[in-house]
Every structure is written in C-alpha cells, then in structure tokens.
Amino acid sequence: MRHPRAGRQPHGAMAARSRPPAPPAWMRWLPVLYVVALLVIEPVTPTDWPVSFALIAVPLVTAFASGPVVVAGATVFSVLFEGVLAGTPCCAGRSVGYLWDRHYVASYICTALVGALGTVLAAHRIRRERTLADVRFVADIAQRVLLRPVPHRIGGLLMESLYLSAAAEARIGGDLYEAVPTPYGVRLLIGDVRGKGLLAVETAAALLGAFREAAHDEPDLPALVDRAERSMNRRAAQLGGNEVGERFVTAVFAEIPADGHLVRVVNCGHPPPLLIRPGEVSELDRGRSAPPLNLGMLVGDPYHVDVYDFRPGDQLLLYTDGITETRGPDGSFYPLLQRLRSWGPLAPHDLLERLHNDLLAYSGNRRQDDTAALAVHLPAEEPPARSAPAAG
Missing domain, CATH: 3.60.40.10 (PPM-type phosphatase domain)
Structure with missing residues (x-):
C-alpha cells in the first residue's frame, strides 16, 4: 500500500533505502525481559531443576532481532551467567560445588552450541533482510518509472x-x-x-x-x-x-x-x-x-x-x-x-x-x-x- 507522491530521492538515498528495517522495540528488549523473568523465578525453583538451564535459549531469542556479533555476546553472557547462578549459595541452597557438576558442564556446552547456531541464523537473517530491502527499493524505482507521480x-x-x-x-x-x-x-x-x-x-x-x-x-x-x-x-x-x-x-x-x-x-x-x-x-x-x-x-x-x-x-x-x-x-x-x-x-x-x-x-x-x-x-x-x- 502507498501514496506515490513522495518527493524525489537524492542519489545517496539508495544506501538508506537498502538498509533492512529496524525490528520493533519489544523484540530488541525480549532477551533482557527473558533474563529478568528467569532471575525472578530462579530463587523459588527446586534444587534439582534450576531455571538457569533455561538460559540456553537466550542466544536464539537474541537472534530474532540482532546481528551475529550481538548474538555471540549473548552466548558468552549466558554461559558465564549460568556459572554465576550455579555457584551462588543463595540460590535455593546450592553450593559452589555445583559449578562444575557434570549437568552444568553439559549445559554450558549446549548453550555454546545453540549460541553458534544462533549466530549463523542471525547472519543469514541479516543477508535475507538486506536482499529484501534491495528488491523493494528496485520495485520502488520501477513504480516511479511505470507510475510516475503526476505534476x-x-x-x-x-x-x-x-x-x-x-x-x-x-x-x-x-x-x-x-x-x-x-x-x-x-x-x-x-x-x-x-x-x-x-x-x-x-x-x-x-x-x-x-x-x-x-x-x-x-x-x-x-x-x-x-x-x-x-x-x-x-x-x-x-x-x-x-x-x-x-x-x-x-x-x-x-x-x-x-x-x-x-x-x-x-x-x-x-x-x-x-x-x-x-x-x-x-x-x-x-x-x-x-x-x-x-x-x-x-x-x-x-x-x-x-x-x-x-x-x-x-x-x-x-x-x-x-x-x-x-x-x-x-x-x-x-x-x-x-x-x-x-x-x-x-x-x-x-x-x-x-x-x-x-x-x-x-x-x-x-x-x-x-x-x-x-x-x-x-x-x-x-x-x-x-x-x-x-x-x-
């Protein structure tokens, strides 16, 4: 949908028009809200099933709206934060000894693997969005040739x-x-x-x-x-x-x-x-x-x-x-x-x-x-x- 009476675009507008549209604000803040929700739930969970394992999803949640660099950073944050939560005695009575428990080590490895996958997916999404932006820009130019604005x-x-x-x-x-x-x-x-x-x-x-x-x-x-x-x-x-x-x-x-x-x-x-x-x-x-x-x-x-x-x-x-x-x-x-x-x-x-x-x-x-x-x-x-x- 659109009104074609837009003003003439400067020559430098092609780069701006080719950029992918920015994701909505709620999607950019979704990883932060997800982590905050885990921090609220973590103290009341049973010792055998710590919610910190759910941090494995943070890289994928981040990949919806961010680029590969941000997803990689979210992956490092998730692994370190899992270790912090595992070694914090105040969390449902767990001791520092849990830090290298084999379950936690497996969680660290899984989070890193999911983070690598999220990084690849984010890079692919950015490429697809740029391609779509280029195609839509070319379509805009085609419309201005076919249906040029009347004076x-x-x-x-x-x-x-x-x-x-x-x-x-x-x-x-x-x-x-x-x-x-x-x-x-x-x-x-x-x-x-x-x-x-x-x-x-x-x-x-x-x-x-x-x-x-x-x-x-x-x-x-x-x-x-x-x-x-x-x-x-x-x-x-x-x-x-x-x-x-x-x-x-x-x-x-x-x-x-x-x-x-x-x-x-x-x-x-x-x-x-x-x-x-x-x-x-x-x-x-x-x-x-x-x-x-x-x-x-x-x-x-x-x-x-x-x-x-x-x-x-x-x-x-x-x-x-x-x-x-x-x-x-x-x-x-x-x-x-x-x-x-x-x-x-x-x-x-x-x-x-x-x-x-x-x-x-x-x-x-x-x-x-x-x-x-x-x-x-x-x-x-x-x-x-x-x-x-x-x-x-």
Whole structure:
C-alpha cells in the first residue's frame, strides 16, 4: 500500500533505502525481559531443576532481532551467567560445588552450541533482510518509472494521484494512471489490467507507453483511444495461446482543453469518472461505454465522446474499481458517492489523503485489490482586484 507522491530521492538515498528495517522495540528488549523473568523465578525453583538451564535459549531469542556479533555476546553472557547462578549459595541452597557438576558442564556446552547456531541464523537473517530491502527499493524505482507521480499543476489545473497496493509487500500491479500536457489540452488516463502478476505489470507498461506517445500525436480523443486499442491488440498477440482473448484493460480517457471549460470522456468499460461540485457529486456516464481495450474488435463501433461542463471550482475524480469494491467487515461495498457527498469540497491532495485513510478504516486494512485514483481540480477564478479611487 502507498501514496506515490513522495518527493524525489537524492542519489545517496539508495544506501538508506537498502538498509533492512529496524525490528520493533519489544523484540530488541525480549532477551533482557527473558533474563529478568528467569532471575525472578530462579530463587523459588527446586534444587534439582534450576531455571538457569533455561538460559540456553537466550542466544536464539537474541537472534530474532540482532546481528551475529550481538548474538555471540549473548552466548558468552549466558554461559558465564549460568556459572554465576550455579555457584551462588543463595540460590535455593546450592553450593559452589555445583559449578562444575557434570549437568552444568553439559549445559554450558549446549548453550555454546545453540549460541553458534544462533549466530549463523542471525547472519543469514541479516543477508535475507538486506536482499529484501534491495528488491523493494528496485520495485520502488520501477513504480516511479511505470507510475510516475503526476505534476501538482499542469497549466491551470491542480492534480494529485494515489496508488494503493492490495499486498503490503507489493509495489506495482495492474492499475495505472497518467496525465500528459499536450497541444490539444491535458489528457488523462486511468485503467485496470485484467489479472495479476508480471503479465499485468507488463500490459500496464505497454498501455502507458502507447498513451504517452500517442497523446502528443493524435488530434482527437477517439483517435488516441484507437491507437491504444491497436497497441493492446499487438500486445495480446505477442502473448499467444488463449491470452489473446482474455488479456484486456478497462480504461477511461479524458481531455480538458486549454481554451475551454469542458471535459471530453471516452469510457472503455471502466467505472465512470465523478464530477465533484459544491453540494453535488455526479457520475459522468451517459450509457455509451465502449468495450475494454483489446475487446473492441468484438463490437467494431466508433468510440463515443461525451462532453461535460467543467467549470471553475469543479473537480474530476478518476478511479479504479479497487475503491468501490472494497468491502467492510459485514461484506458491504465501499459507498464512494455517499462519502464524497458527506465530505464536501476538498483540495486534490486532501481529497485523496482522506479517501486513502477512509478506505483503510472501512476495510480494516484488509483490501483485496489494487487501487488507483487521479484527482483533477480547476480552481475558482479569483475576482479582479478593485482599483483604488483616483484622488480628487
């Protein structure tokens, strides 16, 4: 899960991002708490079964959160402390003669062996954590290439993007978005690739590449969508087998011209965008959605362009079905329209931040699908400054 609007990383950030995350504080303090518990229990135990033998577990407990050097130190401490407890007369009446009792010597040897094992395990854990940190860092870079953060402002439009992964370990998936300034206005895309995994990521990358290129070349929105459709057809043909008929993408293409307060929309089987105005939230849907990309050949009809007013103060929200299909504990779907109407007008960043937090709270942080959203706001025109009256 994540919001990709993070600032640019400096070149030296790679080392910091590659470090394994620090373990929680309770895990670092667990060996100390374990020893304290043994000291509390030791005086009341029978002479024949001293709890000091349980110190054999200290190296392994330490290995959960510490490196090999700390585990080795914990091993030395455990062996010496076992000897101290064995030779302390006040501990349940035992005498110094117990110090070299064969049972204690066997305990010292076992503790040393367990400590050596814990040291090896700790070293292996550190290597695995560093490898995982490196992989996640590379995934972050891949996401910033595939789903690069949209600019905060393009011309007179304010923008914000949101991406949430269904799995905490994941970074990228099949949901996608983009905003491109062109000579024909700002062109927007949001989409959802059918399926999961690497094929979905590759398909999303192919669509984004086609859109970013064609957005500057095609003079009208249907031609842009047709070009994306042909790109997806070629992509599906390369997969071979039954993937040709099953690999498709639902998408919304939108265009906001620089010289007019309107928005043009072509919907290809995707949840309709929402238009947010003070006191009003409505779906931009006239029932003329085209098939998803790569399924257009099944119909063959031209793409319909729906035109809507986009006045100063309006906000456009494009989103994937990961939002509306988020389920609460009772199985009910997330009521997006009701939530937006109750919140009232919000700036793009505040809107997506509140939506992000509300989705996590509604689902109990148990979302089943990736989520992407793109908010575009046309600020209200400020009234012209009143000129001061001329002096008489």
